[in-house]
């Protein structure tokens with residue numbers, strides 16, 4: 001691929017206080033508009049840490065992250081967060097508003113949109129995730145799968161160009177997982193949103209991913225097609241991955 005990547009990571013290092021090794025060690029990668037990328041790696045490999053760098057939630061120890069060719073800085077971090085939305089693993093970790101509608105409206109309100117526009121965005125996002133009619137429901141009373149859909153709708157309502165999902169199907173039953181994956185594919189195909197997701201479920205990968213990044217102890221161990229990744233027995237052994 002050529003042209004300006006929608007996301008680019010250059011020599012990125014991250015270190016958490018009191019840890020002796022870097023959680024991310026010289027990561028270099030590019031993601032292009034419209035791509036669907038899976039990020040694989042064992043627990044602690046650095047997937048969540050990498051994701052938090054993609055829209056400036058964490059700041060690099062060294063190296064840089066570029067969104068649409070522009071380096072993330074203090075000044076433009078707001079814009080980067082609008083362009084790159086992250087759906088975190090556990091929706092309960094985030095503050096849940098009293099109603100689904102308020103939960104989804106949080107992002108658009110923060111963007112300074114008019115009341116009418118916020119209402120449109122909420123309606124549009126609920127429709128996309130298939131939760132029309134859920135406006136007044138209490139998020140904490142919803143099922144795990146429905147909470148995940150609300151979290152995705154909240155990101156969608158900001159009309160991001162990239163959506164990053166941290167283990168979106170973790171803890172969900174097969175039907176809810178399939179529904180989330182279908183939604184991710186639909187947002188990619190119909191809205192052209194670039195998708196990155198991490199998962200421990202390798203069965204998801206051939207269905208979803210055009211490209212795979214494999215992280216291992218904070219390093220980018222591989223970057224290739226699912227075919228190339230799953231045909232490399234040494235890589236699979238090293239990164240503790242099984243075949244789909």
Ligand code: ATP
Pocket residue numbers: 016017019023041042043044045046047048049050
């Ligand atoms: P998982 O699959 O379990 O979600 P991961 O690949 O997302 O793992 P990270 O959560 O990015 O991995 O963690 C990378 C490393 O950084 C691990 O060694 C982890 O213990 C450490 N780490 C993560 N968050 C923090 C933190 N807030 N403070 C200190 N260390 C952290």
